[in-house]
Amino acid sequence: MAVLVAEGLEKTFRSRGKTTRAVAGVHLRVERGEVLAFLGPNGAGKTTTIKMIAGLIRPDAGSVRVAGRDPHRDPWALRQLGAVLEGNRNVYWRLTPLENLEYFGVLKGLTAASARRRGKALLDRFELTHKQNALTQQLSRGMQQKLAIAVSLIHEPALLLLDEPTLGLDVEAAETVKQLIRELAGEGQAIVLTTHQLDVAQQLSHRVAIIREGRIVAEDRTATLLARFSGDQYEIEVEGELGEARRARLAELGAQPLNGRIVYVGSPEGLWAVLEALRPLPILRVEKDRADLTEVFLKLVREEAHA
């Protein structure tokens, strides 16, 4: 059973006579152990969708099921959901990390003793034990973010919503958070991740959904999406001189020496013929042109804008 099923979500905001259609028919599905990168430009409807999933914004139409329960009708569906929301502190700065974990654990339905026990385990895992009695406001930004993630996990939810979890973190803290996300997914945690840092999304996600003007414009497995947008171009680097005869043969096959590399655009079968033509020169590198998520994102968003 999917941990998250959101179907046909719609939301229009009206303010001072102005109507804004924020989300228009969004479907999302996340399985156990899966990281879904939910991407889109500013104002595309990401945060509204995330908040509709979390029960913080009521959709005009559509439904949300978290572990089979609707957070808009059944408050205990929230027991299966943890969230770190962007632009929020998410935790009390005047409390220590352990006090935050205990407080929010009880608010999520745990006993004080089990919240404290689990809180200590999470602090240990997130390498915050040495700061468990320091005031949260005295922690570094990275530590505060790790604490916010720990608090969102205190009640062992089935679904974790992470809205820009690496925003504003230094390189080391961002790497730690990314590693944690990887580990959590490896343990079966379902995660919806929104981020503007597309390299982070590419590294962490199993699937990608791209939203633009409230509509999903692409949704697929990350690898499939990248392959779909990657060209059929290969680059080959060899050691030694090619020689006239080999250059002529390569030209016949459609391969072209360029700045010390050989560029070939064609099928994988044709690539073998090119490699055969290069024999016995030592091959230093063969690389297929691969699109990264930034290119995919920009293409999709621009295509849609021009459509």
Add this chain to the structure above:
Amino acid sequence: MLRVIGVEFKRSLLMLRRYPMEMVGQLIVITMIFYGLFLGAQYIAGPTAQFGDRLDALVVGYVLWTLALFAIGDLSWGLMNEAREGTLEQVFLSPFGPGRVYMARNVAGLLLTLGLNLSILGLIMLLTGVRLDFSWAALAPLATVLLGAYGLGFLLGALALYFKRIQAFLNLFQFVLMFLIMTPFEQLHGLFRAAGYLLPMTTGAGQLRALMARGEAFDPVVFGLGLANGLLYLVVGLWVFGLAVRAVKRRGLLGGY
């Protein structure tokens, strides 16, 4: 639910222990304001003036007013601060729901609020020489006042949730509250007396004055009216707060400030 009250109580205690000067400052300022008023009244009335049970009534009213201020204001100021600081949405992610969480916060904060107000009362009695008639029966009308105060607290909390910035209104509301708590409706006649039974907290405040300042006997009928009044305002407050929660979720206003 008891667990939530327990953890809210612990949270309030931690805040108090960590920032004790906030409470000590409130204690001193509130006491000094009353003492200033007392000295001013004494100056106007002359050195030989005797205030008698009117001063006692004023002390009861003033301490009750500060108690109601805390009981009513805590929720609204708390909501505004949480919206600004970015913890409000995490509280709303609790399966207990915001109504129950904030009710638990009120109950947990009650002991601290009572402690603060008893200290204010003690200091004022020390400074003015007033001696009040304390009886355990006074706890009953006090409870009705608190029910009404929390009802008003939820009504203002609804406004804070929806509009986010209601500081100016809350500041002005202190004077409305002073009118409600300090006016001796129980000693007025006709329509004014009837209005006293309908306005929030006035019946309980009047009974407290009767018991503690004028030394009158406990009247169960007046208590019944005060209880009905307090419960009505609490139910209405919770209902309006629930409507505000639904409205902010519908309009996407929860996290904004």
